[in-house]
Amino acid sequence: MDRTLQTFTTIRAWREHRATLGEVAFVPTMGALHEGHLALARQALARTPNVVVSIFVNPLQFGQNEDYGRYPRMLERDAALLQSLGVPYLFAPDVAEMYPEPQQFFVEPPERYAAILEGAARPGHFRGVATVVMKLFAIIQPTIALFGKKDYQQLMILRRMVEQFALPITIEAGETVRADDGLALSSRNAYLSPAERQEAPRLFQVLKATADALRSGQGDYAALEQEAIATLARHGWQPDYVAIRRQHDLQPPCCTPPDLAAEPLVVLGAARLGTTRLIDNIEVG
Structure with a gap:
C-alpha cells in the first residue's frame, strides 16, 4: 500500500x-x-x-x-x-x-x-x-x-x-551503485561536462586493473599505486591518491604477496577531473 x-x-x-x-x-x-x-x-x-x-x-x-x-x-x-x-x-x-x-x-x-x-x-x-x-x-x-x-x-x-x-x-x-559504464553514482557527477562524463569511468577502470593485479598475486603495492596514479595523470586527471589498504581499518597491508583470505584489501582512489572531484573503491578478497 x-x-x-x-x-x-x-x-x-x-x-x-x-x-x-x-x-x-x-x-x-x-x-x-x-x-x-x-x-x-x-x-x-x-x-x-x-x-x-x-x-x-x-x-x-x-x-x-x-x-x-x-x-x-x-x-x-x-x-x-x-x-x-x-x-x-x-x-x-x-x-x-x-x-x-x-x-x-x-x-x-x-x-x-x-x-x-x-x-x-x-x-x-x-x-x-x-x-x-x-x-x-x-x-x-x-x-x-x-x-x-x-x-x-x-x-x-x-x-x-x-x-x-x-x-x-x-x-x-x-553496495556501490554504478552506471552502465562503471562510473560510481554520485551527486557530484552532475558537475561533469559531456566530455568529462565520457572520461569519468576511467577511475573505476584503473582501480579495477589494480584489483585484478592484486588477485593475480602482485605484491609491490607502491608500484601498483604509482602506476594507477600515472595512468590517471596521463589522461588529464589530477589524482589525490590511489591506495591499497586493509578493508577493516584502511591501514597498509601486512601480507606480501597479498593473502586475500587472511587480509581482505580494498583499492581506493580520489582524483579531480576538471573541477569535479570523484572518489571510488573496489574491495579485493
Whole structure:
C-alpha cells in the first residue's frame, strides 16, 4: 500500500512522532538523490516499514575552498522520489535548526583513521561528518542506519564511532551503485561536462586493473599505486591518491604477496577531473 511521505523540518516535531514508532531505519543524505541513495532506501524498507531519510547539506564537513555553496539542492524533486518508493518519513532541517548556535562540541575521530586518504585531502572533513551523524543519531534515534560503500572511509569511521560509544544502532552497508559504464553514482557527477562524463569511468577502470593485479598475486603495492596514479595523470586527471589498504581499518597491508583470505584489501582512489572531484573503491578478497 502506498504511503504518503511525511516531511519533518524541526527536531521537536520528529521527536514527537518518533515516540510513536518502534524500530526505525535511517538513511542520512545530503540530497540530490540518485539511484545509490534509493538503493539504500529500498534496503531499509526491506528491514522495516519505518524508514526515515534525512536531507541536510552539512556545512561542517566542507572545507573553505570546497563546493558547499554550489552543492545541488533539489528538495522537491528528492521528496517526489522518496514518495515514489514508499518511504514514509523525510527529515529536512535547515542549518538554523541543526546549528541554532555555532557548534562548539565535536566528535573527533582518531588521526589514524581520519587523517589519511580523504582526511589528508580534506582536513577536518571527518570531524564534520562524525559530528553531524552523531547529532542526527541523537535526533532520529534509529535502530538501523545505512551508508553506502562508495564512501568507504566514512563507513569505516562511523562503524567505529558507533562501537566506541556503544550506540544501540546497527550499521548496514549498501553496495556501490554504478552506471552502465562503471562510473560510481554520485551527486557530484552532475558537475561533469559531456566530455568529462565520457572520461569519468576511467577511475573505476584503473582501480579495477589494480584489483585484478592484486588477485593475480602482485605484491609491490607502491608500484601498483604509482602506476594507477600515472595512468590517471596521463589522461588529464589530477589524482589525490590511489591506495591499497586493509578493508577493516584502511591501514597498509601486512601480507606480501597479498593473502586475500587472511587480509581482505580494498583499492581506493580520489582524483579531480576538471573541477569535479570523484572518489571510488573496489574491495579485493
